[in-house]
Amino acid sequence: MKVHLVDGTYELYRHFYAVPRRTDTAGNEVGAVRGVLTSVFGLLRDGATHMAVATDHVVESFRNDLYHGYKHGEGIEPDLLAQFHPVEDVLRSMGVVVWAMVEFEADDAMAAAAAKLTADPAVETVYLCTPDKDLTQCVVGDRVVQFDRRAGEVRDAAAVEAKFGVPPGAIPDYLALVGDSADGFPGVRGWGAKSTAAVLGRYGFLEQIPHDENDWDIKVRGAARLAGALRDSWEEAVLFRELATLRTDALTIDTVDALRWRGPRADFAATAARLGLPDLAAQASRLAADRGR
Numbered sequence: 001m002k003v004h005l006v007d008g009t010y011e012l013y014r015h016f017y018a019v020p021r022r023t024d025t026a027g028n029e030v031g032a033v034r035g036v037l038t039s040v041f042g043l044l045r046d047g048a049t050h051m052a053v054a055t056d057h058v059v060e061s062f063r064n065d066l067y068h069g070y071k072h073g074e075g076i077e078p079d080l081l082a083q084f085h086p087v088e089d090v091l092r093s094m095g096v097v098v099w100a101m102v103e104f105e106a107d108d109a110m111a112a113a114a115a116k117l118t119a120d121p122a123v124e125t126v127y128l129c130t131p132d133k134d135l136t137q138c139v140v141g142d143r144v145v146q147f148d149r150r151a152g153e154v155r156d157a158a159a160v161e162a163k164f165g166v167p168p169g170a171i172p173d174y175l176a177l178v179g180d181s182a183d184g185f186p187g188v189r190g191w192g193a194k195s196t197a198a199v200l201g202r203y204g205f206l207e208q209i210p211h212d213e214n215d216w217d218i219k220v221r222g223a224a225r226l227a228g229a230l231r232d233s234w235e236e237a238v239l240f241r242e243l244a245t246l247r248t249d250a251l252t253i254d255t256v257d258a259l260r261w262r263g264p265r266a267d268f269a270a271t272a273a274r275l276g277l278p279d280l281a282a283q284a285s286r287l288a289a290d291r292g293r
Contacts, residue, residue, distance in 0.1 A: 003117055003259060004048045004147075005110045007130035008055035008098070011036045012087055014150070016080045025274050029079040033087045034275050039149075040096060041280060043129070044287060050259040052097040052113060054106035055088055061105045063183075063243050070243060071184040093271040094284055095264045104250040107134050111246035114138045116253045123256055127154075134180070136160045137171035137246060165197025173206050176241035177230075185240045190229045195220055206230075206237055263288025 015035025022031040040053060059073035059081075073081065088098045099109040110128055117123045118140060128135045131148040139146055142156040153159075161167050166174050177196040179187025202218045203209045210216055211234075213227035220226065230237060253259070264284045272281040 001050055001122055001256070002048070002125045002127065003050045003113075003123055003256060004043055004052075004127045004129055005113055006040060006043070006051065006053040007106055007110065007128075007132060007135070008036065008053040008087060008091070009084075009106045010130050010132060011039055011053075012055075012083060013080070015039070016077075016083070021079070022276065024276065028086070029082060030086065030275055032080065032083050033090055034277060036087050037090050037094065037275070037277065038280065040091060041094065041284060044261055045283070049261060049291075050256060051261055052099055052109075052259050053091050054099045054101065054109035054113075055084070056106050057084065057088070057100035057102050061101070061108075062103055063105075067185060067239060067243055069184045069186075071182070090271055090275065093265050093268045095261055095268070095288075097259050099251055101250065104247055107132060108247040108250035110135060111138045112248045112250040113253055114140075114144045115248040117256060118144060120256050132182075133164075133171070133175070134183070134244065134246060136164070137168050137244075139168040165193075166200045170200050170204060172241045172244040173200055173204075175244035176206065176237045179240070180244060183243065185243055187240060188229050188233045188237050190222070190225055195222070195226055199226070206241060261288075263291075 012032050016032035019031050019035045021029060022034055024030045043051065059071070059076065063070045064072060088100050091098050101109050114126050114128065117126050126144045127147040128138060128144065129147045129149055131150065136146055136155070138144055139155065139157050139160050146155040146160070148155070155163065157168055164171065164174055174196055177188050177191040178193055179185055198218060198220050199209055209230065211227060211231050213223040216223055264281065268284060269281040272278055
């Protein structure tokens with residue numbers, strides 16, 4: 001079987017900035033919620049049978065205690081923030097498993113689920129439905145792949161290495177050096193994507209990079225400057241890697257069958273009507289009936 005793990009927070013942001021504003025019957029802004037709901041149903045309609053959506057129930061996580069500059073909720077548009085919890089409720093109403101994360105992040109939930117699911121021989125492929133580069137560290141061969149639905153691209157381990165110059169397992173080290181502006185940490189001064197790919201492509205991980213550039217057996221432009229910057233910022237680089245490393249202990253899944261979509265709940269018709277999507281309830285019910293629930 002194939003399992004689809006969806007980054008609900010990414011989907012909410014994407015639709016908030018991509019679709020027109022809409023209000024529900026109570027006057028609440030729900031444009032992004034509507035977009036996420038129809039997008040997730042599109043996956044089901046296209047054949048997805050086992051699915052979960054991971055969300056950031058709160059913006060902050062344990063990483064904010066590790067680094068003061070890590071991403072936080074300050075500055076998020078109120079109309080977007082107000083849809084964080086409602087999107088979880090409407091997805092559950094449609095019968096989709098939702099992991100609403102508090103101490104950990106949505107990415108951690110997806111990483112933990114992918115690690116658990118790969119141990120199940122019944123699982124053929126796990127699709128990580130997000131373009132987020134953090135999740136590329138979870139890609140395993142062609143069994144756990146990244147599915148960028150917006151670009152229509154599926155990336156296996158070979159594609160990840162072709163894109164970043166390092167294998168999936170070295171992505172946290174890569175991000176530690178180049179930084180991740182979306183998550184709020186800058187990386188190590190002077191280390192860009194090309195130099196990082198060249199050095200990690202040779203040495204693998206931070207600890208294996210010689211601190212003296214004279215010991216490097218590859219030619220990299222500005223090697224002395226890069227080595228010096230890494231020496232001076234070693235503690236920060238290790239911290240940034242910790243921030244970038246997803247936690248596979250973020251949640252527990254009993255069995256893959258718990259992720260099987262069994263159709264909408266009884267309240268979904270009212271939920272869809274409130275959102276101005278009455279036809280979606282009928283479509284979901286028909287799809288569930290066709291699959292025999």
